[in-house]
Amino acid sequence: MKLYNGPQIIVGLVIFLAIFTYPFWSGAGKAAPVPKPQPVPKSVATQCVADTAYMRTSHMTLLNHWRDEVVRDGDRLYESANGKTFNMSLSNTCFQCHTSKVKFCDQCHNYLAVAPFCWDCHLVPKEKK
Amino acid sequence: MGVDRRQFLKLAGIAGALGLGGSVGFQLLKPGSLDAAERMPTPYQMVFPKSQGNSEVMPNPKALKGRRWGMVIDMRKLTEEKARAAIQACNYYHNVPDIPGKQTIKWIWLTGYVNAFPEVENPFADPEIKNARFIAMCNHCDNPPCVRVCPTKATFQREDGIVMMDMHRCIGCRFCMAGCPYGSRSFNFRDPRPFIKKEYPLYPTRTKGVVEKCTFCSERLAVGKLPYCAEASGGAMVFGDVDDAGSELRRLLRSRYSIRRKPNLGTHPQVYYLV
Amino acid sequence: MLEKALSGSKLYWTWLICLLVVIGAGFGAYLVQYNKGLMITGMSRDVSWGFYIAQFTFLVGVAASAVMLVLPYYLHHYKTFGRITILGEFLAIAAVIMCILFITVDLGKPSRILNVMLHPTPNSILFWDMIVLNGYLIINLVAGWVTLEAERKQLAPPGWIKPIIYLSIPWAVSIHTVTAFLYAGLPGRGFWLTAIMAPRFLASAFAAGPAVLILLGYLVKKLTRFDAGREAFETLAKIVCYAIILHIFFFLLEVFTVAYSAIPSHTSHLKYLYFGLHGHNNLVPWVWTALACGFTAIVLLVNPRTRKNPTILPFACVLVFICTWIDKGMAMISGGFVPNPLHEVTEYSPTGLELMITIGVYAAGALVLTILYKVALGVKAEEEAV
Numbered sequence: 001m002k003l004y005n006g007p008q009i010i011v012g013l014v015i016f017l018a019i020f021t022y023p024f025w026s027g028a029g030k031a032a033p034v035p036k037p038q039p040v041p042k043s044v045a046t047q048c049v050a051d052t053a054y055m056r057t058s059h060m061t062l063l064n065h066w067r068d069e070v071v072r073d074g075d076r077l078y079e080s081a082n083g084k085t086f087n088m089s090l091s092n093t094c095f096q097c098h099t100s101k102v103k104f105c106d107q108c109h110n111y112l113a114v115a116p117f118c119w120d121c122h123l124v125p126k127e128k129k
Numbered sequence: 130m131g132v133d134r135r136q137f138l139k140l141a142g143i144a145g146a147l148g149l150g151g152s153v154g155f156q157l158l159k160p161g162s163l164d165a166a167e168r169m170p171t172p173y174q175m176v177f178p179k180s181q182g183n184s185e186v187m188p189n190p191k192a193l194k195g196r197r198w199g200m201v202i203d204m205r206k207l208t209e210e211k212a213r214a215a216i217q218a219c220n221y222y223h224n225v226p227d228i229p230g231k232q233t234i235k236w237i238w239l240t241g242y243v244n245a246f247p248e249v250e251n252p253f254a255d256p257e258i259k260n261a262r263f264i265a266m267c268n269h270c271d272n273p274p275c276v277r278v279c280p281t282k283a284t285f286q287r288e289d290g291i292v293m294m295d296m297h298r299c300i301g302c303r304f305c306m307a308g309c310p311y312g313s314r315s316f317n318f319r320d321p322r323p324f325i326k327k328e329y330p331l332y333p334t335r336t337k338g339v340v341e342k343c344t345f346c347s348e349r350l351a352v353g354k355l356p357y358c359a360e361a362s363g364g365a366m367v368f369g370d371v372d373d374a375g376s377e378l379r380r381l382l383r384s385r386y387s388i389r390r391k392p393n394l395g396t397h398p399q400v401y402y403l404v
Numbered sequence: 405m406l407e408k409a410l411s412g413s414k415l416y417w418t419w420l421i422c423l424l425v426v427i428g429a430g431f432g433a434y435l436v437q438y439n440k441g442l443m444i445t446g447m448s449r450d451v452s453w454g455f456y457i458a459q460f461t462f463l464v465g466v467a468a469s470a471v472m473l474v475l476p477y478y479l480h481h482y483k484t485f486g487r488i489t490i491l492g493e494f495l496a497i498a499a500v501i502m503c504i505l506f507i508t509v510d511l512g513k514p515s516r517i518l519n520v521m522l523h524p525t526p527n528s529i530l531f532w533d534m535i536v537l538n539g540y541l542i543i544n545l546v547a548g549w550v551t552l553e554a555e556r557k558q559l560a561p562p563g564w565i566k567p568i569i570y571l572s573i574p575w576a577v578s579i580h581t582v583t584a585f586l587y588a589g590l591p592g593r594g595f596w597l598t599a600i601m602a603p604r605f606l607a608s609a610f611a612a613g614p615a616v617l618i619l620l621g622y623l624v625k626k627l628t629r630f631d632a633g634r635e636a637f638e639t640l641a642k643i644v645c646y647a648i649i650l651h652i653f654f655f656l657l658e659v660f661t662v663a664y665s666a667i668p669s670h671t672s673h674l675k676y677l678y679f680g681l682h683g684h685n686n687l688v689p690w691v692w693t694a695l696a697c698g699f700t701a702i703v704l705l706v707n708p709r710t711r712k713n714p715t716i717l718p719f720a721c722v723l724v725f726i727c728t729w730i731d732k733g734m735a736m737i738s739g740g741f742v743p744n745p746l747h748e749v750t751e752y753s754p755t756g757l758e759l760m761i762t763i764g765v766y767a768a769g770a771l772v773l774t775i776l777y778k779v780a781l782g783v784k785a786e787e788e789a790v
Contacts, residue, residue, distance in 0.1 A: 050181040058177040065179035069186045071295050074287060076189050076351045081182030088186065091331050120336040121296065123224075123328055231448035231750050244746035248669065265746070274591050280530035281519040300519050301442075301512015304530055306452040310592025312745040316452055316512065319443035337441035338512030391745075394591040 035107035040097045048097075049080045060116070063090065090122050099125045191353035195370035197271070197290045198345055199399035200356075201381050202264055206365035212239055212264055215358035215366060219343070222357050224334040226324035234315040236343045237266040237358060245390055245402075258404055264366070266358075267292060267313040267343040268390060268398030275305035275314065284340075290371075290399060291345045299339040306340060310394050314342045371399060405553060408782030409775045415627070416778065423771045430764010433757045434509060442512060445758040450750035451741040453510070455733075455758055459765070460506035462612070462732040464583045465605060467499035467540065469613020471576035472643050478569050484639060487784070488632040490555075491624075492617055493548035494776035496576075500541040502769035509761055529585045536579045543572045548776075556783045580605045587740060595673035595740040598661075604654040605732075611647035612728040614640045615721040620777075622718050630781050641717055645705035648724050651731075652698050672747070677739045684749045687738055694730035697723040 003009065040048075048055055050062065066088040069075045078086045087093050098104045101124040109116065180186075219225065219237050226234055243250070245263040269292045275284050276292060283298040284305050306314045320337045328334070332348065335341050345368075346356035354360075359368040369378030381387075387401040437444050447454040473492035476482035508514055525531050547569050554561040584602035591597070598604075618640050621632045662670045675681055677691045701723035704710045711717060743749050754762070 050184070054178075054181045058179075058181075061174065061177040061179050062181075066186075067297060071293065071297070072285070073186075074188060074192075074289075074347065074351065075186040076192075077187050078180075079185050079187065081180075081184045087189075091333065117336070121333040123330045123332075123334065125330065231450065232443055233449055235449070240746060244748060247745075247747045250668075278528050278530070278590070280525050280528040280534075281516075281523045282525050283519070298516070298519055298523065299513065300516045302507075302510070302530060303452045303512070304528070304586075306449075307587075307593065307740075308590050310590075310745050312450070315449055317441065318445075318447070319441045337443075340512075391592060396591060 032111055035111040037105075037107040038100060038103035045097045047082065047084065049078060049084075049086050049093075063118075066090075090118065095125050100127055101125070102127055189351055189353070193350045193353055193355075195289050195350075196372035197370060197399070198269065198350075199290075199369065199371035199378060199401065200266075200269075200345075200359070201367045201369070201378050201387070201401045201403060203365050203367070203381065203385075203403045204258070204261055204263070205403065207261075207264065207362065208365075209239075209262055211362045211365045212262065215264070215362040218357040218361035221327065222329050222332060224321075224325050224329055224332055226321035226334075227326060228319070228321065228324045232316075232318040234317070234321065234341065235265075236315075236341070237264060239263070240265045246388065248391065248393065249388065263402065264358075265311065265313070265390075266400060267345075268311055268396070268400045269343075269345055271397030271399060272395060274308040274310065274394075274396060278304045278308040280304065287347075291347055292342075293344060293347060294339075294341055296333075296335055296339045296341065301338040301340065303340060310391055310396065311398070314340050316340050405549075405556065405779050405783060409778045412778060416774075420771065420774065423767045423774070426767035427764050427771065430761050430767060433760035433764065436757060437509070437761060438514075442510075444755060446753050446755045448750050448752065450744040450748065451738060451752035453737050453741070454752055455754040455762055456506045456510035458733045458737045459762055460503050460510070461583055461605075461736060462729060463499045463502045463506070463769075464537070464580055465609025465728070465732065466613045466616060467496045467503065468576045468580040468606065468609045469617075470496035470544065471573050472610055472614050472640075473617075474569060474576070475573050476639075478566075479573065482639075484633065484635045487630075488617070488621065488636050490548055490552055490780050491620065491632070491777065492613075493544050494780060495613070495617060495620065495773065496544045497541065497548065497776060498769045498773035500537055500544070500579075501772050502765055503537055504541070505765045505768060506762075509765065529582060529589060533579075533582050533586060536575065536582050540572070540575050540579050543568055543575055547572055552780060552783055555787065558787070577606065580609050587736075592669075592745055593740050594667070594670040597670075598658060600654055600657060604651070604658070607647050607650035607654055608728045608731060609647075611644050611651050611724050614644045614647070615724040615728075618644065618721045619718055619725075622714075624777065624781065628781050628785070630784055637714075637717065638712060641705060641711050641720075644721065644724055645702070645711065648698060648701055648705065648727070651728065652695075652702065655731075672743050673739050676742050676749070677735055681743060682749050684742070684751050686751045686753060687735055690730050691735050694727045694735070697730075698727035701727060 050058075055062070066078065069078075070088050076088055078088045080086060101119070216237050216239070220227070223236060225236050228234055239262040242254075242259050242261060242263060245265055251259075269290055271290060273284075273286060273292045276286050279285070280302060281298050281300055283295045283300070284292065285295070286292050301316065303316055306316060317335050317337045317339055321335055322328075325334060346354075346358075349356055355368050356366075359366045367378050367381060369376040371378065373379065381403060382401060385403045387403050389398045389401055392398065445454055445456075470492040473485050473489045477485040477489045508517065511517060520531060520534055547565060550565045551561045551569075581602040584605045587593070587596035588598060588601035618637060621637060621640075625631050659674065662674050672681060676684065677687055679685070680688050701720045704716060704720040704723070710720070738752050742751060
């Protein structure tokens with residue numbers, strides 16, 4: 001079997017592979033620091049609306065759910081699995097304990113390179129210097 | 130293999146067509162019948178459940194409950210000063226930006242008699258009425274054209290009659306602005322944040338590209354409080370249940386002559402002006 | 405068949421590159437709009453739709469007008485249109501693509517466009533507009549492509565395509581009817597609240613579309629050896645003639661109803677357009693130009709001597725185009741929004757960036773049209789060479 005235009009094809013393939021794999025080899029050995037979201041001090045609160053493992057994986061679906069319940073159905077209270085009742089509100093509930101977006105939310109979001117647009121509208125607490 | 134590629138594509142196509150067509154059919158035949166189906170967990174929700182364990186959501190027991198919310202504006206009591214206080218309270222607590230020019234945002238504002246009631250023309254009307262400044266706001270119509278035209282249900286009507294905006298869903302097509310016969314809707318032509326002089330941290334701002342309007346302070350009703358404008362107006366704006374014959378609002382409507390904006394359009398506006 | 409678009413003269417490639425440059429400039433302008441929001445347009449709280457939606461409305465008409473070829477050819481076996489029906493169908497495809505682009509650039513949150521399908525809302529006319537426009541695009545793509553492919557193979561088109569072609573006839577009417585319903589169903593917008601909105605739209609569409617097609621036909625004749633035939637042009641010219649007369653007639657019906665009833669919420673809009681309101685008269689010269697063009701075109705098209713004259717006919721078609729374009733592309737939207745529901749006057753005129761984006765979308769449509777016509781004419785040329 002003969003490869004027509006062999007040199008051009010091979011050069012083209014090499015260039016393609018180089019560009020395609022650029023993110024892998026350019027980032028090799030440069031692991032981003034593991035995120036360290038700042039825990040809420042025990043003096044402020046001891047319990048979140050769900051346990052840490054759940055919140056870590058599913059807080060976005062919980063917040064979506066809250067959003068729909070509050071805006072569309074007008075239900076504003078959430079009774080969590082442990083029997084406590086919360087006001088379903090990002091600004092009025094979540095941010096009351098998690099007072100720093102930079103030290104909490106951004107930690108993981110930046111690490112995972114996700115940019116939720118919650119903050120386009122919902123005001124975040126002023127960062128303490 | 131049981132299904133070859135061609136068959137699979139055919140089946141997928143048919144399923145897709147049925148999926149879209151089917152859900153539309155449901156909505157047409159029996160509005161709301163899909164809600165139950167939507168509550169069934171999708172595979173995504175099984176991986177990321179909406180909530181944990183046996184948690185549940187409910188309304189706040191302190192919430193004000195009405196069958197049909199409405200507002201009465203007493204033009205004898207509404208001085209310019211009181212009106213400005215009401216507008217200021219609304220603007221501050223809802224982070225309504227102050228954008229100069231024709232791309233401005235208004236939830237509640239002052240306008241002339243001929244502007245608010247263009248078809249109630251009467252050159253010899255009582256000058257006190259003719260020269261008065263009227264409050265204009267969303268009328269929370271019983272038959273709202275904005276809800277009818279919205280292609281995503283981003284604007285919808287709650288059971289208590291409030292015409293609500295879901296800013297998370299709005300695509301910014303501005304059909305509702307063309308539909309509203311009262312000019313009560315505003316579009317965020319730009320990012321509004323730089324135009325908010327003092328932010329109220331407990332209420333969201335809006336983002337560029339969505340439509341917004343007065344919500345009858347649904348966030349206040351939910352915690353058992355009256356709308357900001359009603360509270361700040363010193364009794365000139367009375368909020369209440371139109372369906373409750375014993376309410377203060379109905380007593381006022383019985384006691385004095387009231388007018389509504391463009392009732393001839395059949396939108397059934399729920400803001401009444403006592404003149 | 406698409407390979408036919410890959411070989412062409414120097415002129416062909418230069419044209420394509422020019423179009424790509426214009427599209428690039430339009431896209432650049434769109435990026436500015438995407439970042440800053442619709443604040444870069446001339447639209448306002450009072451005139452909340454502008455140039456984009458106006459062009460969309462005009463182009464829906466151009467798309468719908470393909471039916472003026474499909475119907476005589478397929479339903480009445482009018483063989484004269486055999487050579488150019490495909491050009492009408494392909495013009496429709498390009499026009500619908502421009503419509504969809506104009507809707508998209510008009511959205512405040514284009515990233516959420518799929519919400520229209522995620523939350524289907526049959527009570528909204530916009531939902532139905534999405535369905536009929538996309539449906540029309542698919543119908544024309546399939547019908548045009550399959551018949552052209554059959555022609556190339558010197559075979560009769562497959563039997564299953566017939567129902568699809570027949571479907572395209574009512575479907576064409578539906579796209580412009582639904583588009584008219586977007587406006588005509590709104591309470592409190594006196595200018596749009598008229599039952600003859602849809603017929604008016606269709607009349608102006610059947611004038612504008614075939615006029616564009618005649619002009620394209622002459623252009624194609626000049627650039628390639630393809631000639632649609634004298635008779636086809638003459639028939640198209642007659643269609644344009646009847647349609648522009650209907651368009652003006654419907655307009656006069658509106659004027660009578662509005663002026664004689666003298667209801668302020670209806671008269672104020674026409675007053676604004678034709679005489680100005682409270683000193684605001686941006687559009688006055690435009691709408692009178694449109695009327696003058698319309699009436700001149702009628703005179704030229706009614707008279708068989710001028711209609712059949714191959715130098716006067718294109719001129720008349722340009723007049724028809726100007727008349728219908730100003731009517732839908734400028735006056736229709738502004739006229740509806742001015743004065744606003746509180747009887748205040750805020751005027752609208754598009755900004756430079758808005759025009760750039762508009763021209764970019766038109767260039768994208770021209771690109772699609774060029775490629776499709778290149779394919780179609782390539783097939784026709786091949787067939788004639790055999």
